Amino acid sequence: MKPAPFDYVRAETLDEALDVLAREGGDARILAGGQSLLPMLNMRLARPATLVDVMRITALRRLDARDGMLVAGAAIRQVEAERQVDPRTQPLLAAALAAVGHAQTRNRGTLCGSVAHADPSAELPLTLVALGGEIRLRSKRASRSVPAERFFSGMMVTERRDDEMIEAVAFPAARPGTGYAFREIGRRHGDFAIVACAAVVDRTAARLAIGGVADRPTARDLPLPDSSALDDALDSFAWSLDARDDLHASARYRRELVRRLGRSTIEEAARCRV
């Protein structure tokens, strides 16, 4: 299908983009790589009055490590991160990126765009939640930073206000003595995950984040894999996510994946501790 009509604004500076958002609020949408937004437009699930293209704003084209975080600006495409991210400092992000869509969509799609779209099975929101990353929002009036765990508030719903845009997302770097692992099950490589798991394990605790089951990526602290309490804890985590039946998988299958894939992801992360 074809999108409904909209005005298209090619912003050259961040201020220009923020001005449009300040004036038009929820009727305007930021357009970056378009790999989440264009399907919504084509299917007319979204009908914004104005699109603000931010890809030519040079201030948003930064991908750099600062204060123990990797910060990706709104104009950084997934392919750029894929080629530049060092798996030694960002092991989880490097593994998750390879599973985001297909090469053909990663070549256009941005990290911030995927986070703004907030699909509950998307890999990058999951990674941010697992790592305790943050989302940096900017409006004409103010900037603020929201922890990933608070940012995703429901199925494709976030804490972003109508006059705000995501300026950057920040992924904490790997900590010594900590292992990281990412696994997902989908129909084909590159399809939306039925269940996706991201684990962060150090000497004292394991943290597991699950995507594709609840209405948002969800993390929980769990016992270490050698503890006899892990299976029960995974079971209660699986039940807490309110899994639903859909075309791709039953709720029961999803819970079983949380238990099994969750365990194997935690075990893999434990093996990767250095």
Add this chain to the structure above:
Amino acid sequence: MPRLTSDRRHRVAFKLNGRPAEGLAEPRMLLTDFLRHVLGATGTHVGCEHGVCGACTIQIDGLPARACLTLAVQADGAEIRTVEGLAPAPGRLSILQESFRTHHGLQCGFCTAGILMSLDELLTRRPDASEEDIRHQLSGHLCRCTGYGPIMKAALEAARRLRGPAGEGAPHA
């Protein structure tokens, strides 16, 4: 800051297969439709129009991408390469195209233009791509005819020829 209004058509210009191309497009016009209907370049096919099937895959600034998930106005100033740009000369085929022909890498041909554009980029960048790399690249495409086996054969054979003992020449030769 240019604002292109919804009720008008606006000039869009880019390089198409190395030559300047331009036309008029409403902001909402998809690049697929701009290529096919405005520029008359119908080699790029349209299937699902929401990024799933890969039929519309072209190269934008050297990288394979979905033309159906790109607005024509976003492509202003870009370098676009489509299946029409693969053949090195009229009446000749690229190594990859030739290999598709030899190995029956296509039947109805609906998926073929997109698959060629994806594989062309991968094999040009990395003629040493492994079978797994090729499979990953192909995971972004649906083919309802071939069962993918012949496409894999064609891709591997093209990769081998592109690596060549003495290199059988430039990728697009």
